[in-house]
Amino acid sequence: MDKDLLQTFDAAKKAADVAAEAGGPSPEVDRCVDALRRLRRIPVTTQNLVETQVGKRLRYLTKHCHSKIQVEASALLEFWKNVVIQETSNSTRNGSSDDKSSIKNFKSERTETVKVNKTSKSGPAIMDGISTSESFKFDKKDRDQSMKAEISKSERNKIENNSSNDSGVLAVNDERIPKGDHQASTTKKPSMVPAGPPKLTTMVKCNDLVRDKVRELLAEAFSKVSCETSEDERDEVRNILDEVDTCDPIRAAVLVESVMFEKLGRSNGSQKLKYRSIMFNLKDGNNTDLRRRVLVGEVKPEKLIAMTPEEMASDKRKLANKQIKEKALFECERGGPPKATTDQFKCGRCGQRKTTYYQMQTRSADEPMTTFVTCVNCNNHWKFC
Structure with a gap:
């Protein structure tokens, strides 16, 4: 069952990815829709959904660029939710029916015991009455303990049912467990995301046209974070989608603009360039990391206004800048010390010992110099301290 479920879902996801790359209408859209309909015909249980985690992965298709895939994925998600x-x-x-049956059995046993004692003679009737009262006390005590156990069980089931209804998502989405721990985990507890204040539906105005315009631009940028997070290629980013959905873009925009106005003054004043730098990086289509971190509170507004343009860059841009700097250090020869040829170093690529090197102080004065080595044979570069 789990194998068929995973194979059918993988086929649907693969077709959806190809359709998203194609952009326009394509036969992959129909293939994805057919696979989703086959998933709906497969009989599943809560245990199947928990073990395969397909409900959590299906949320990605509910925000697909094609409307057909969105509608079919949403219907399938709602169907699985009803199953749970x-x-x-x-x-x-x-559990409630078991409680009623246990009470009926106890009443019948008590009635039979009393009848037997009444039919006895007057001599042993006293002793039977005493034993009846004592047995009644013990039976009542046992009954109370069993009743408490059954009631606690039914109450626990009701609480779990209410929590699943209030969350509005499948139980398989409530807890994030790494792929390697699916078999080791036998019981799963839903992780409740703390509910924050209600989201704002309209922008909070401050009777200043310039400031209101800045707030609207920031709110527009923050509203894209949820879609960008669900479509991100990195698993660690998609795993915080629930946290992103609970954040309020309008509230975050008002908070950021208020701190900017308090610390930097008006946007057309002396800090005009700083305003432009912050707004450019928050609205940049390639800088999704900064928008997400500011929205979820990882980067506070007070820290944001103190960051340099290099610090506000995306993770991809930071990596590219680091590579450019390292390459420039290797290739900068003008005004630098002359290179020396030596056979002390062995190239890790070609294995030759024909190398040139030079040294440069790239760290503080009390640290050793950095040695830059270049292979004469294959032009391989490396460095060490």
Whole structure:
């Protein structure tokens, strides 16, 4: 069952990815829709959804660029959600029926015991009455303990049912477990995301046209974070989608603009260039990392206004800048010390010992100099301290 479920879902996801790359209408859209419909016909249980984690991965398709895939994925997600709710309600109903049957059995046993004692003679009737009262006390005590155990079980099922209804997502999405730990984990507890203040539906105005315009631009930039997070290629970014969805873009925009106005003054004043730098990086289509970190609170507004343009760059841009600097250090020869030829170093690429090197102080004065080595044979570069 789990194998068929995973194979069918992988086929649907693969077709959806190809359709997204194509952009326009393509036969991959129909293939994805057919695979999603086959998934709906496969009988599943809550245990299957928890073990395969397909419900969590299906949320990515509900925000696909093609409307057909969005509609079919949303319908399938709602269908699986109803399966989980129905199983939980059935278990709760079975627990309550067990409680009623145990009470009926106890009443019947008590009635039979009393009847037997009444039919006895007057001599042993006293002793039977005493034993009856004592047995009734013990039976009542045992009954109370069993009743408490059954009631606690039914209450626990009701609480789990209510939590799954209030969260509005499948139980398989409530807990994030690494792929390697699926088999080791036997019980899964839903991780409740703390509910924050209600989201704002309209922009908070401050009776200043310039400041209101800045807030609107920031809110527009922050509203893109949820879609960008779900479409990101990195797993560590997609895993925080629930946290991103709970954030309020309008509230974050108002907070950032208020701190900027308090610390930097007006946007057309002496800090005009700083305003432009912050707004450019927050609105840049390639700088999704900065927008997400500011929205979720990882980068506070007070820290944002103190960051340099290099610090506000995206992770990809930071890596590219680092590579450019390292390459420039290797290739900068003008005004530098002359290179020396030596056979002390062995090239890790070609294995030759024909190398040239030079040394440069790239760190503080009390640190040793950095040695830059170049292979004469294959032009391989490396450095060491």
